[in-house]
Amino acid sequence: MIERIIIAGSGGQGIMLLGKVLAEAAMLENRFVTWLPSYGAEVRGGTAHCMVAVSDKEIGSPYIAQADSLIIMNAPSLEKFKSRVKKVSLWVINSSLAKPDNIKGGSILQHPFTDLALGLGNIKVANILALGCFLKYKQLVRLDTVSSVIKKFAPAGKEELIRINEQALRKGAELR
Amino acid sequence: MITGNEAIAEGALDAGCRFYAGYPITPQNELPAYMSRRMPQLGGIFIQAESELAAINMVFGASAAGALAMTSSSSPGISLKQEGISYIAGARLPAVIVNIMRGGPGLGNIWPAQSDYFQATKSGGHGDYHCLVLAPSTVQEAYELVKLAFYLAEKYRNPAILLADGMLGQMMEPLVKNPKSKIPNPKDRRKEWALTGCKGRAPNIVKSFYMREGDLEKLNLALQKHYQLIQAKEERYEGLFLKDAQIILVAYGTMARISKVALHTLRQEGIKVGLIRPIALWPFPKKAFAAKSSSKVRYLVVEMSYGQMLEDVLLTVRDKEQVEFLGRAGGGVPSAEEIIKKVKKIL
Amino acid sequence: MNKVYSRPKALKDVSTHYCPGCGHGIVHRLIAEVVDELSIRERVIAVAPVGCAVIAYDYWAFDCSEAAHGRALAVATAIKRVRPETIVFTYQGDGDLAAIGTNETIHAANRGENLTVIFINNAVYGMTGGQMAPTTLIGQKTATTPLGRDAQLQGYPLKVSELLAQLPGVKYIQRTSLQSVQDILKTKQAIKEAFQNQMNGLGFSLVEILSPCPTYWGLSPLKALEWIKDVLSKEFPLGRIK
Numbered sequence: 001m002i003e004r005i006i007i008a009g010s011g012g013q014g015i016m017l018l019g020k021v022l023a024e025a026a027m028l029e030n031r032f033v034t035w036l037p038s039y040g041a042e043v044r045g046g047t048a049h050c051m052v053a054v055s056d057k058e059i060g061s062p063y064i065a066q067a068d069s070l071i072i073m074n075a076p077s078l079e080k081f082k083s084r085v086k087k088v089s090l091w092v093i094n095s096s097l098a099k100p101d102n103i104k105g106g107s108i109l110q111h112p113f114t115d116l117a118l119g120l121g122n123i124k125v126a127n128i129l130a131l132g133c134f135l136k137y138k139q140l141v142r143l144d145t146v147s148s149v150i151k152k153f154a155p156a157g158k159e160e161l162i163r164i165n166e167q168a169l170r171k172g173a174e175l176r
Numbered sequence: 177m178i179t180g181n182e183a184i185a186e187g188a189l190d191a192g193c194r195f196y197a198g199y200p201i202t203p204q205n206e207l208p209a210y211m212s213r214r215m216p217q218l219g220g221i222f223i224q225a226e227s228e229l230a231a232i233n234m235v236f237g238a239s240a241a242g243a244l245a246m247t248s249s250s251s252p253g254i255s256l257k258q259e260g261i262s263y264i265a266g267a268r269l270p271a272v273i274v275n276i277m278r279g280g281p282g283l284g285n286i287w288p289a290q291s292d293y294f295q296a297t298k299s300g301g302h303g304d305y306h307c308l309v310l311a312p313s314t315v316q317e318a319y320e321l322v323k324l325a326f327y328l329a330e331k332y333r334n335p336a337i338l339l340a341d342g343m344l345g346q347m348m349e350p351l352v353k354n355p356k357s358k359i360p361n362p363k364d365r366r367k368e369w370a371l372t373g374c375k376g377r378a379p380n381i382v383k384s385f386y387m388r389e390g391d392l393e394k395l396n397l398a399l400q401k402h403y404q405l406i407q408a409k410e411e412r413y414e415g416l417f418l419k420d421a422q423i424i425l426v427a428y429g430t431m432a433r434i435s436k437v438a439l440h441t442l443r444q445e446g447i448k449v450g451l452i453r454p455i456a457l458w459p460f461p462k463k464a465f466a467a468k469s470s471s472k473v474r475y476l477v478v479e480m481s482y483g484q485m486l487e488d489v490l491l492t493v494r495d496k497e498q499v500e501f502l503g504r505a506g507g508g509v510p511s512a513e514e515i516i517k518k519v520k521k522i523l
Numbered sequence: 524m525n526k527v528y529s530r531p532k533a534l535k536d537v538s539t540h541y542c543p544g545c546g547h548g549i550v551h552r553l554i555a556e557v558v559d560e561l562s563i564r565e566r567v568i569a570v571a572p573v574g575c576a577v578i579a580y581d582y583w584a585f586d587c588s589e590a591a592h593g594r595a596l597a598v599a600t601a602i603k604r605v606r607p608e609t610i611v612f613t614y615q616g617d618g619d620l621a622a623i624g625t626n627e628t629i630h631a632a633n634r635g636e637n638l639t640v641i642f643i644n645n646a647v648y649g650m651t652g653g654q655m656a657p658t659t660l661i662g663q664k665t666a667t668t669p670l671g672r673d674a675q676l677q678g679y680p681l682k683v684s685e686l687l688a689q690l691p692g693v694k695y696i697q698r699t700s701l702q703s704v705q706d707i708l709k710t711k712q713a714i715k716e717a718f719q720n721q722m723n724g725l726g727f728s729l730v731e732i733l734s735p736c737p738t739y740w741g742l743s744p745l746k747a748l749e750w751i752k753d754v755l756s757k758e759f760p761l762g763r764i765k
Contacts, residue, residue, distance in 0.1 A: 020348065024177050027350050035177060035348035040202040040286040060437030060512055061430070062347040195605060221604045225597070226630035233594035233627075237570075237601030240588045241609075245601070263591050371586040371602060373609050375565035381580045383589040 001056050003140055004064045008049035008081060009073025009094070014127035017153070018071065019050035022131060024149045025141040026054040034062035047077045054140060069138065071130050073113070074098055092134045094126065109133055111175050117168065125168035132172020143173055178351045180344040181206035181248075183315045184274055185214065186351070187322035188246050191359045193272070194220035195245040197234035199227055201253045202286045203342035204276035208248065228253040232260030232273070239269040240382040242370035244326055244360065248274035250342070251292050252283060254300070261335055262301030266384025266395075268369075270329035272322065273307070274338045276345035279506045287507030288342035288430060293484035296337050297458040304396055306403050308336040308410065309457040311428040315349035320357045321455070330364040332406055339457060341480065343430045343509070406459055413461035414453040417443070421450025423519055426489055427478040428454045431510065435478050438515035449519060460488045474522060478510055479503040531555035533564045535584050544744025546701045546734030547575060550643060551582050553711045554614070557718055558585065567610045568602055570595045574616035575649040593624025596631035599638050610721055612639035617658040618648050621683045625657075628683065632727045635692025639717045640729040642683070645736040646755060653739030657681040660758055665739070680758055684731045688765040694726035696764040700733035702751040706761075733759055 005022070009015045016037055023035040036051045051064040069090040072078045075098040088106040096114035111133060117126040128150070135143060150165045178186070185207050188196075196211040208224065215222035221238070225231035231247045238245035249257060254275045264271050277292050279285040292300075296309045308328050312318040318340060325336040371380055386392040414432075416439065418424065427435040432453040442449045452464045452475075465475075475498055477486045482503050493499055502518045504510050530536060533555035541547045558564050564585050571579040573592035580587030590598040595613040603611040613620075620628050620642050631638065647665055648654040654667040658680050662671040684696045695717060699710040710732055717728035733755050735747035742750055 020177065023348060027177060033177070033349065036343065037346055039342075039346050057440070058433070058436060060434040061509060062343060062349075063509060065511065195601065197601065221601075223600070223604070226626050229594060230597040230627050230630065233591060233597035234601040236590070236594075237588065237598035238605050240598070241568075241602040241605040243601075243605045259591055260594070263589075267589070371568045371588055371609075372606060373566035373568065374584075374586050379580075379584055380586050381589075382587070383580065385577060385589055387578070 002059070003054045003069065003138065004067050005052045005054075005069045005071065006049055006064055006067040006081060006085070007052065007071040008047060008077035010076070011048050013073045014124060015048050015073065016050050018127040018131055019052045021128070021146060021149050021153065022141070023052045023054070024152075025145040028145050028149065029141050031055060032057060032059050034059045036062040047074070047080055049077065069134065071134055072098055073126065073130065090134070090137060092130055094130060096126075107137070109137060109175070113172075116171065120164060120168055120171070122164050125165055128165050128168040129172035132169040133175045136173040136175070143169060177348040178315060179206050179346060179348050180315045180318045180340060181276065181346070182210045183319040183351050184248070184322045184338065184340075185210040186353070187319035188272065188326065189214055189218060189220075190353065191244065191323040191326035193244045193246050193326060194218065195235070195238040195243040196221070196247065197223040197225045197231040197238070197245075198247050198249060199225050199231050199253060201250045203278060203345050204248050204250050204274070206345070207274065207276070228256035229260065232257040232264075235271050236260055236264055236267070236269060239264065239271045240267070240371050242367045242372060244270075244330070246272040246274065248276065250276045250278045251280050251289070254292060254295070258295070258301035261307065262299070262303050262305060263384050264335045265299075265305035265307065266303060267382050268333045269335070269382065270333050271335045272325045272329055272338065273335060274322070275340070277339065277341045285507050286342060288344075288480060288509060289505050289507065290341055290429060290431065290480040291484070291505050292339065293457065293479070293481055296339050297460070297488070305399060306406070306458055308332070308334060308406065309339050310336065310412075311339045311455060311457050312344065313429050313432045313453065315344070315347065315351055318344060319351055320354065323357050323359050326360050327358040328410065330360040332402065334402070334406070339429070341430050410456055411459050411461040411463050412455035413464040414455060415451070415464055417448070417450040418452070418464075420448050421473060422448045423474045423476060423523060424450040424452055425476050425478055425515065426452045426454075426485070428457060428485065431478050431480055434510065434512055435515060437512040438519070441512065442516055442519055447519065447523065454485070457485070460492070462492045465489075465492045474498055474500060476500045476502060476515070476519060476522065478515055480509055481505045531559045533558040533584050535582055537582065539582055540578070541575065542738045544735055544737040544747055545575070546645065546732070546736075547643065549701055549707060550641065550710070550732055550734065551579060553707070553714055554641065555583060557711060557715045560715070561718055561722070563610050563718070563722070566608065567612070568606070570599045570602070570611065570613040572613070572615040572619040573650075574619050576614055576616065576643065577650065579614055593619050593622070594627055595619065595624065596627040596636070596638070596640070600631050600634070600636050603636060603638055610639070610718060612641060612718070612721075614641045615643070616649070617642075617644045617646065617656040621657040621681050625683075629687070629690070632687045632729070633690045633692045635694075635726045637721055637724055637726055638728075639721050640727070641714065641717075642729055642731040643734045644731055644759065645734045646680070647736050647739045649736055649739055658759070660754065682759065684729065684764045687729065692727055693729070693765055695720050695728035696731070698731040698733070698759060698761050698764055700751050700756055700761055701735060702733070702748045702756070731759070733761070
């Protein structure tokens with residue numbers, strides 16, 4: 001079993017962090033994982049992405065040409081990857097900022113993660129809402145493992161940050 | 177989880193490196209950033225140099241003064257450091273140089289490549305010298321091999337290069353900090369030759385300049401003897417299924433991990449594939465090619481460059497008919513599927 | 524009888540390879556005298572340049588490192604940072620310090636490295652055969668300016684000391700010459716001060732020394748000293764710059 005995920009959005013949306021949380025959780029569940037960011041000039045100009053592979057076996061390339069799943073957080077990222085990837089099994093799309101037109105193949109989960117995050121009181125947790133939504137569908141790692149990673153990653157004394165991320169994770173997992 | 181660049185920095189610190197000088201260049205920037213944070217905490221020295229030239233010459237100075245010193249860069253920056261590396265080799269100084277390779281020639285791009293193989297293994301600067309060259313293929317191994325690089329650099333008083341690519345530098349993988357892996361031997365660290373002020377002894381001179389007739393030739397002959405010793409003792413490789421393989425993939429670094437995926441897929445289909453993964457690129461692991469099943473075995477060299485390591489394989493195997501090649505560069509990375517296709521075409 | 528003159532302990536008992544009338548031998552000795560007088564021979568580390576003084580380490584009786592051409596201040600920066608208890612100085616010519624090594628010079632100075640720099644300005648490249656230096660005067664004939672340096676084509680004599688004086692990291696800059704005995708004594712005093720600054724942790728100190736090169740100036744040793752006084756020091760005025 002190998003699951004290859006591309007997570008894309010814009011700078012400030014917590015794209016890299018979303019990938020790291022997912023990869024760290026998979027590592028804690030004893031899977032092989034790799035995480036590869038976009039870097040250098042590629043992160044200028046509106047889009048940033050990272051690639052996460054989770055597998056039962058050693059992973060060859062951390063670079064993902066053929067993704068199994070995409071988590072898309074804004075319109076430019078959707079444009080960028082729509083034409084690049086084939087045979088995708090799952091699209092998770094932030095409908096606050098991207099409209100999923102002309103997508104061929106695969107299931108589509110679209111929710112207004114940015115608006116939902118604002119509703120929770122912090123626009124920055126849109127990424128974790130999307131992660132919750134993705135995990136409910138893919139069952140790649142347990143939500144409790146993700147919770148422990150969130151606690152680990154949060155700076156000391158930021159109880160409120162942990163609470164709202166936790167809330168976002170669970171709410172994301174309830175979305176249909 | 178940690179990036180390859182940060183794992184290398186951490187390994188260097190665990191090896192006892194307390195001097196780092198470098199100049200920013202993608203895709204290795206996480207390494208100096210990590211050093212700038214950690215060095216002051218450990219009482220070490222971090223300098224963001226004004227250029228690659230200054231950085232490598234700071235490493236020369238630090239090493240001359242007895243410190244475990246390191247610099248890192250990526251391909252174009254490593255080209256700039258070649259003069260300094262030649263001086264380090266000529267002055268018999270230990271030092272570690274990390275090259276997180278990117279596409280070339282020229283400014284090229286920032287995507288992973290293995291196009292600096294010749295530069296690293298054949299003495300990239302002027303003069304007859306060799307650097308030890310180690311090539312990790314995972315984040316864990318990057319951490320282990322940078323420690324080994326310091327161990328070998330100190331043991332042989334010779335520059336050692338850690339040669340990885342942008343993919344390995346940028347990616348995150350789990351890291352288990354291994355306190356048992358090799359770190360510089362205290363015996364090699366006594367350094368009677370270092371510049372410390374000549375209290376209670378004759379003055380020391382660190383130099384690579386020999387004007388008197390015959391002196392430089394003597395130094396060169398000593399270096400050649402030294403390189404023969406390293407070649408005899410420091411070959412390193414990983415071999416998979418070499419006993420029964422009909423075709424053996426030869427790949428290092430990132431390309432080796434991709435080759436492993438191809439190997440396992442082909443094995444499942446019953447195709448007898450093996451792998452030689454050089455861990456040391458210099459000295460090149462010639463021994464690996466002696467352990468083959470029969471003289472009929474074929475080799476497929478896979479690189480993110482256009483036939484650089486291929487030359488060392490040809491020098492080792494000697495029979496051109498036995499050796500095939502698959503390579504891409506300039507940011508192109510051969511996929512497992514491409515390797516599988518090529519293997520099937522050859523057999 | 525009292526012995527009033529002898530070889531400094533910091534100078535090896537060998538003869539130098541320098542041309543008759545060259546200033547390098549004088550400055551080597553001045554440095555050795557200062558090192559003896561400050562009792563720092565066992566903690567001083569010199570960084571030699573590429574240029575005529577490339578084998579300065581064969582003449583000094585203390586620890587020395589070579590440096591690639593122009594990189595002396597990068598090498599010295601690292602030695603001093605690794606061993607702050609030592610007294611580290613570079614000895615560089617005008618090509619080494621002001622052409623190929625300008626970047627290292629400016630940045631070591633700007634970082635305020637606690638180092639001493641002895642800068643030999645003889646307005647010409649000696650080791651390679653008398654080519655134009657960054658400090659060559661307008662109209663001065665060299666192997667690569669056979670018609671004399673032309674500002675239109677080769678620019679102007681570079682005044683590194685005045686440039687460096689702008690930098691907040693720089694503590695002390697003095698320009699001296701070897702044109703007379705009095706000037707040699709002033710040079711020694713300046714070298715001493717530059718070393719004392721480092722010993723007191725005050726920061727970057729540089730002494731620029733106008734030094735004769737009779738061979739590539741095409742002058743007798745005596746005329747060369749007069750040329751420093753009458754011509755070279757007009758372009759590069761002596762005295763405290765910072």
